[in-house]
Amino acid sequence: MSYVGQSVRRLEDPPLLTGDAMFVADLAFPDMAAMRVVRSPVPHGRLIGFDTAEAENAPGVIAVLTASDLDLPPIEIRMTKVGGLDPYRQPVLAKDRVRYVGEPVAVVIAEDPYLAEDAAELVWPEIEDLEPQLDPMVPGEFEDGLSSEVALVEKGYGDVDDGLAASPHVLEVELRVGRHTGVPMETRGAIGVWDPVEGVLHMFGAAKVPHYNRFAIATMLGLEQDKVHLFENHVGGGFGVRGELYPEDVLVCASAMRLGRPVRWIEDRREHFIATNHSRDQVHRVKVGFDHTGFIHVVDDEFWQDQGGYVRTHGATVADLTGAMLPGPYLFPAYRSRGHIVLTNKTPAGTYRSPGRYEGSFIRERILDLVAAEMAMDPVETRRINLIPPDNIPFDRQYSALATEVTYDSGDYGRLLDRVVERLGYAELRADLQSRRANGELVGLGVVCFVEKSGLGPFDEVRVEVGGEGSVEVITGAASVGQGVETAIAQICADGIGVDIDSIRVTHGQTDRIDRGMGAFATRVTVMTGSATSIAAAQVREQALQQAASLLEANPADLRIERGRISVEGSPGGPSLTLGEVAAAAAAAGANLTATAEFNTDHMTYPYGVQAAVVEIDPVTGGCRVTEYLVGYDVGRSVNPMLIEGQLVGGVAQGVGGALFEAFRYDESGQPLATSFMDYLVPTASETPQVDVLLSEDFPSPLNPIGVKGAGEGGINAVGAAIAAAVGDALGRQDAITELPITPGSIWAILSG
Amino acid sequence: MIPPRDITLLVNGREYSVQVEPRKTLADTIREDCGLTGTHLGCEHGVCGACTILIDGSPVRSCLLFAVQCQGTAIETVEGLATDGVLHPLQEAFWEHHGLQCGFCTPGFLMLAKGALDEDPSLTRDELREVLSSNLCRCTGYQNILIAVEAAAARMRP
Ligand code: FES
Ligand code: FES
Numbered sequence: 025m026s027y028v029g030q031s032v033r034r035l036e037d038p039p040l041l042t043g044d045a046m047f048v049a050d051l052a053f054p055d056m057a058a059m060r061v062v063r064s065p066v067p068h069g070r071l072i073g074f075d076t077a078e079a080e081n082a083p084g085v086i087a088v089l090t091a092s093d094l095d096l097p098p099i100e101i102r103m104t105k106v107g108g109l110d111p112y113r114q115p116v117l118a119k120d121r122v123r124y125v126g127e128p129v130a131v132v133i134a135e136d137p138y139l140a141e142d143a144a145e146l147v148w149p150e151i152e153d154l155e156p157q158l159d160p161m162v163p164g165e166f167e168d169g170l171s172s173e174v175a176l177v178e179k180g181y182g183d184v185d186d187g188l189a190a191s192p193h194v195l196e197v198e199l200r201v202g203r204h205t206g207v208p209m210e211t212r213g214a215i216g217v218w219d220p221v222e223g224v225l226h227m228f229g230a231a232k233v234p235h236y237n238r239f240a241i242a243t244m245l246g247l248e249q250d251k252v253h254l255f256e257n258h259v260g261g262g263f264g265v266r267g268e269l270y271p272e273d274v275l276v277c278a279s280a281m282r283l284g285r286p287v288r289w290i291e292d293r294r295e296h297f298i299a300t301n302h303s304r305d306q307v308h309r310v311k312v313g314f315d316h317t318g319f320i321h322v323v324d325d326e327f328w329q330d331q332g333g334y335v336r337t338h339g340a341t342v343a344d345l346t347g348a349m350l351p352g353p354y355l356f357p358a359y360r361s362r363g364h365i366v367l368t369n370k371t372p373a374g375t376y377r378s379p380g381r382y383e384g385s386f387i388r389e390r391i392l393d394l395v396a397a398e399m400a401m402d403p404v405e406t407r408r409i410n411l412i413p414p415d416n417i418p419f420d421r422q423y424s425a426l427a428t429e430v431t432y433d434s435g436d437y438g439r440l441l442d443r444v445v446e447r448l449g450y451a452e453l454r455a456d457l458q459s460r461r462a463n464g465e466l467v468g469l470g471v472v473c474f475v476e477k478s479g480l481g482p483f484d485e486v487r488v489e490v491g492g493e494g495s496v497e498v499i500t501g502a503a504s505v506g507q508g509v510e511t512a513i514a515q516i517c518a519d520g521i522g523v524d525i526d527s528i529r530v531t532h533g534q535t536d537r538i539d540r541g542m543g544a545f546a547t548r549v550t551v552m553t554g555s556a557t558s559i560a561a562a563q564v565r566e567q568a569l570q571q572a573a574s575l576l577e578a579n580p581a582d583l584r585i586e587r588g589r590i591s592v593e594g595s596p597g598g599p600s601l602t603l604g605e606v607a608a609a610a611a612a613a614g615a616n617l618t619a620t621a622e623f624n625t626d627h628m629t630y631p632y633g634v635q636a637a638v639v640e641i642d643p644v645t646g647g648c649r650v651t652e653y654l655v656g657y658d659v660g661r662s663v664n665p666m667l668i669e670g671q672l673v674g675g676v677a678q679g680v681g682g683a684l685f686e687a688f689r690y691d692e693s694g695q696p697l698a699t700s701f702m703d704y705l706v707p708t709a710s711e712t713p714q715v716d717v718l719l720s721e722d723f724p725s726p727l728n729p730i731g732v733k734g735a736g737e738g739g740i741n742a743v744g745a746a747i748a749a750a751v752g753d754a755l756g757r758q759d760a761i762t763e764l765p766i767t768p769g770s771i772w773a774i775l776s777g
Numbered sequence: 778m779i780p781p782r783d784i785t786l787l788v789n790g791r792e793y794s795v796q797v798e799p800r801k802t803l804a805d806t807i808r809e810d811c812g813l814t815g816t817h818l819g820c821e822h823g824v825c826g827a828c829t830i831l832i833d834g835s836p837v838r839s840c841l842l843f844a845v846q847c848q849g850t851a852i853e854t855v856e857g858l859a860t861d862g863v864l865h866p867l868q869e870a871f872w873e874h875h876g877l878q879c880g881f882c883t884p885g886f887l888m889l890a891k892g893a894l895d896e897d898p899s900l901t902r903d904e905l906r907e908v909l910s911s912n913l914c915r916c917t918g919y920q921n922i923l924i925a926v927e928a929a930a931a932r933m934r935p
Binding site: 031033034036037038040041042043044045046047049050052138206207208209210211258259260261263292293507508666667670673674675676677678700701702706708709710711712714715739 | 798800801808809813814816817818819820821822824825827854855856858859864868871872875877878880881882883884887906909910911912913914915916918919920921922923
């Protein structure tokens with residue numbers, strides 16, 4: 025039996041079901057102190073000084089630390105370093121200016137979290153208010169003489185200006201995607217533990233990129249790499265925001281070293297909403313040139329991305345991916361993208377699941393629906409004539425993203441669209457909605473196409489070790505944020521060696537177990553770690569067969585391994601050995617069954633999909649309900665369909681949030697208006713539609729040995745696009761839907777003309 | 778500071794004698810003083826439901842109660858669900874139907890569902906959806922949680 029391709033239930037679940045799982049807030053160390061962060065109450069100001077005396081004398085307080093107590097460099101940019109970003113990096117604690125409500129200005133360390141919180145309220149930062157900058161389209165100054173527009177990211181090909189001049193039809197539109205973000209159910213947290221005798225620093229609560237963060241923390245604190253270890257515990261959701269290096273991670277480490285006691289910080293939900301990365305938040309101005317057939321010749325897009333108070337670890341990633349992925353599955357013979365990254369006095373923004381694609385898919389699919397509406401064409405037909413034909417794939421987009429060339433590796437976009445149209449019963453569904461509309465109901469359908477990306481390199485390394493009892497450990501530098509990494513990797517390894525999945529243990533996110541690792545982001549783990557695992561498992565299998573051959577006096581080519589037992593092919597009941605026996609024999613001979621393998625790639629693999637939404641609008645309230653949802657998605661090859669569907673369905677729910685409910689709004693003075701779950705509306709079971717998943721394995725990726733393409737971000741990618749199309753259809757006003765989220769208020773405004 | 782008080786809490790059938798400040802929440806007390814960290818905190822505002830436990834059989838938000846209020850009540854947390862290493866039908870069903878991803882919200886959903894089904898095992902799908910919308914999950918899109926709870930309900934019916 026093969027595990028790959030089966031909906032194996034997850035190895036990770038038992039401790040999560042019984043309450044035994046240890047999330048960072050569940051860990052405690054002897055003599056541990058609690059850290060509370062004092063945050064700026066104003067969006068923009070000059071930091072003049074502090075009155076900390078009262079806090080220092082408060083019960084249980086161990087220390088109050090400000091920037092002048094801790095000499096720390098700003099937080100480095102990890103990804104997409106375009107030139108000139110360095111002056112915009114965030115300090116660990118504000119030094120002379122504050123740039124958003126929630127910026128850390130001091131920390132209070134006390135005997136317990138209640139006392140730390142009490143004392144933090146007694147620290148008074150003295151701040152001279154400055155005018156807040158809130159509109160990214162009106163850049164100001166970040167500091168004297170330095171513009172708040174930090175970079176312009178450009179991409180494109182073809183002759184855009186001539187193309188527009190020659191187009192029989194040109195449309196221009198301004199489109200906006202609101203500010204929202206991942207909001208995992210577990211807030212962030214970190215514990216620093218310093219061992220002064222060994223000179224070793226441990227940090228618990230790592231996620232996403234433990235190896236990179238070890239490097240960054242060691243560098244910032246002036247420690248040797250091998251004197252710093254990060255530990256990933258159970259992680260309550262990542263979605264792009266968790267696990268980046270934040271000020272608080274460095275602060276628990278620096279405080280622990282200074283005080284000689286373990287220091288724990290657990291974010292509260294209000295802090296999470298103002299301190300953890302926001303995302304999205306773009307304004308696009310697009311010009312589109314097309315002809316009478318609905319074929320789009322030119323897309324010319326200029327956009328402004330509000331990245332908040334500082335450039336954090338992601339650098340220019342979101343703007344880079346927006347420009348690169350906006351054309352999606354369509355030909356668009358000429359394309360120009362100019363993205364302005366602008367800082368404002370709001371919470372800094374980074375990546376959130378499907379960064380740049382959620383935004384870009386909304387923009388692109390709005391364009392398709394506007395063209396269809398203008399030409400009175402069927403929207404699916406409009407898409408079909410613009411799709412890249414299968415003969416053109418592999419398709420070179422002629423520019424790069426995340427420093428890799430964008431080349432769609434495999435697929436047939438029209439075929440997946442056909443399959444979705446069939447599954448929907450498109451013609452009947454449209455006719456049915458049409459007649460319901462004729463009866464006065466506000467119902468509509470949106471069908472949209474998209475391309476995802478996955479499997480970012482450059483490498484991943486895995487070590488597979490067989491123990492004396494035949495147990496197998498897979499050690500990887502990948503990380504888990506709750507997506508089922510252990511199970512998927514164990515499935516691949518079990519097949520690769522020929523053992524039961526229960527004999528496999530997957531170790532991840534522990535920097536003391538493996539020297540290198542890229543972590544979990546950009547939907548890379550199944551592709552990169554999975555590929556490295558399959559290579560290492562094949563090597564271990566080969567070693568086991570060689571070893572067994574000499575023990576069984578057989579030819580290795582005649583042996584087989586099944587469920588951890590090695591026997592001679594075609595002789596049932598003949599002599600056999602368990603993998604454990606072979607491993608023990610190998611160890612006795614001084615040759616452990618173990619292999620380290622690496623998988624390298626310069627190219628990402630590009631899964632693709634089609635999403636469809638049906639919505640119903642309440643004419644009285646303007647409320648929008650998503651009544652049906654379908655995701656068609658090509659994953660090349662699915663390791664575990666149940667987990668993939670889980671990823672896709674969960675992504676849709678988050679996408680619905682960004683399309684209809686979630687928004688970080690600010691008042692005109694720069695105060696955040698969404699600081700609790702009462703103001704920031706995450707969809708519940710009542711607002712989340714039933715999602716039908718059509719999983720396609722039509723086109724295995726040629727870029728890796730298992731043929732997989734990642735599924736982590738394909739659910740959320742086009743939800744804003746699909747719901748916007750459906751609402752436009754319901755209202756018969758595609759032109760009126762220009763902004764996410766689509767709130768009852770905005771629908772009401774359209775309805776009342 | 779108001780001096781701490783000595784109280785006794787009955788959690789999963791076991792008595793815990795603890796000393797707490799009157800302002801200490803039940804959730805913090807269960808987690809820190811009783812050492813039962815399966816009850817999670819996602820908001821401390823009473824919205825997300827991650828901290829849901831049962832008090833005298835009814836689901837409550839343990840972040841909204843003070844420990845000193847809860848003497849003399851019977852408290853159940855996720856740690857009490859499985860008996861002698863055998864998973865409760867709800868736990869089995871969540872595992873079988875992939876009703877969890879990161880698992881952070883899971884204890885809250887399990888306790889919410891247990892409270893609801895113990896009271897009325899015949900809840901319909903729509904009624905269950907209504908009940909389950911009191912808690913938040915950011916990973917699963919709720920679909921498999923609903924399927925799992927329905928499956929468990931079928932097994933729990935007498
Ligand atoms: S932590 Fe109690 S409801 Fe969220
Ligand atoms: S499984 Fe992650 S929040 Fe529900």
